[in-house]
Amino acid sequence: MTTPTLTITRPDDWHLHLRDGEALAAVVGHTADQFARAIVMPNLKPPVTTSEQAGAYRDRILQALSSRPADAPAFTPLMTLYLTDNTPPAEIEKAKASGFVHAVKLYPAGATTNSDAGVTDLLGRCAPALEAMEKVGLPLLVHGEVTDPGIDLFDREKAFIDTVMIPLRKSFPGLKVVFEHITTADAAHYVRDTDGPTAATVTAHHLLYNRNALFVGGVRPHWYCLPVLKRERHRQALVEVATSGNPKFFLGTDSAPHARGLKEHACGCAGCYTALHAMELYAQAFDLAGKIEALEGFASFFGPDFYGLPRNTGTLTLLREPMTIPDELPYGAQTVVPLAAGETLPWRVAS
Ligand SMILES: NC(=O)N[C@@H](CC(=O)O)C(=O)O
Numbered sequence: 001m002t003t004p005t006l007t008i009t010r011p012d013d014w015h016l017h018l019r020d021g022e023a024l025a026a027v028v029g030h031t032a033d034q035f036a037r038a039i040v041m042p043n044l045k046p047p048v049t050t051s052e053q054a055g056a057y058r059d060r061i062l063q064a065l066s067s068r069p070a071d072a073p074a075f076t077p078l079m080t081l082y083l084t085d086n087t088p089p090a091e092i093e094k095a096k097a098s099g100f101v102h103a104v105k106l107y108p109a110g111a112t113t114n115s116d117a118g119v120t121d122l123l124g125r126c127a128p129a130l131e132a133m134e135k136v137g138l139p140l141l142v143h144g145e146v147t148d149p150g151i152d153l154f155d156r157e158k159a160f161i162d163t164v165m166i167p168l169r170k171s172f173p174g175l176k177v178v179f180e181h182i183t184t185a186d187a188a189h190y191v192r193d194t195d196g197p198t199a200a201t202v203t204a205h206h207l208l209y210n211r212n213a214l215f216v217g218g219v220r221p222h223w224y225c226l227p228v229l230k231r232e233r234h235r236q237a238l239v240e241v242a243t244s245g246n247p248k249f250f251l252g253t254d255s256a257p258h259a260r261g262l263k264e265h266a267c268g269c270a271g272c273y274t275a276l277h278a279m280e281l282y283a284q285a286f287d288l289a290g291k292i293e294a295l296e297g298f299a300s301f302f303g304p305d306f307y308g309l310p311r312n313t314g315t316l317t318l319l320r321e322p323m324t325i326p327d328e329l330p331y332g333a334q335t336v337v338p339l340a341a342g343e344t345l346p347w348r349v350a351s
């Protein structure tokens with residue numbers, strides 16, 4: 001019998017952390033091996049808040065890729081700005097004019113990795129920037145969790161819908177909004193049912209795992225990310241919308257590398273490293289749902305359509321052959337542990 005194969009239009013990753021310096025050099029090739037483009041998150045230290053900084057970061061990314069073989073497929077980083085309480089409308093106009101900044105990212109202050117400079121009150125502080133984004137057509141990408149310590153960690157996404165998303169949509173009906181890395185049925189159904197240009201990215205790990213994965217046999221820090229994995233009924237709702245063919249839902253890995261020692265730690269960092277095996281993980285999730293034919297729209301069409309960019313012309317082929325995930329990978333002077341290290345996945349990307 002011949003191996004089943006699936007050839008799709010080359011996909012893009014609409015939510016990615018590439019870090020900087022030697023970490024960037026260690027990880028960027030994994031993404032470029034599978035994706036033609038990626039929306040690169042701006043949560044560096046210090047954050048990328050201006051187009052000038054975004055341009056310099058873009059140059060460092062391209063520099064880190066320059067040692068790839070000449071026949072390696074092309075990769076284009078799509079840059080983002082980190083929204084602050086003080087982002088001036090003029091900076092939004094500059095970003096749009098740059099041609100390389102494609103979105104602005106909202107981190108509620110204190111919500112996640114490197115979010116200290118984030119927004120304290122979106123509608124109260126950022127209205128001029130949001131108005132400019134709506135006008136020039138620059139999407140707002142949101143880390144959709146409230147930060148109120150009085151709200152249970154598992155309820156923070158739902159609370160964000162009620163307190164931020166609904167008022168935001170009302171005040172800026174024309175603003176493109178991407179609800180990033182959704183983790184709950186509440187977010188899936190909110191995006192599905194809401195009016196206005198609203199979309200969501202869904203990670204492979206939130207499609208494949210529920211919160212039990214954090215605790216099987218002991219605490220497992222490599223499954224810890226934000227928003228944290230939720231219970232099984234939420235995972236099922238994510239699978240349902242992601243595989244439904246609804247163009248509001250598209251691929252964003254949220255691959256977020258942290259050095260092994262900072263994950264396996266008394267206060268471990270949030271973030272799962274999935275760039276190495278992103279399409280393998282998504283193929284498994286879609287296949288398990290009996291919807292492998294829906295993978296191409298989710299991975300390759302709906303993202304560029306939402307962002308108003310052309311679809312890719314190249315292809316990517318997946319083979320139904322086992323792929324064993326390595327235990328760890330080089331990460332500058334340290335190592336990074338890929339999600340599900342040591343496990344074997346049923347699909348692999350053809351080289
Ligand atoms: N997802 C995560 O758990 N971590 C991300 C930040 C983010 O996307 O919230 C990171 O930068 O490490």
Ligand SMILES: [Zn+2]
Pocket residue numbers: 112143180181226227
């Ligand atoms: Zn986030």
Ligand SMILES: [Zn+2]
Pocket residue numbers: 015016017041254256
């Ligand atoms: Zn992220």
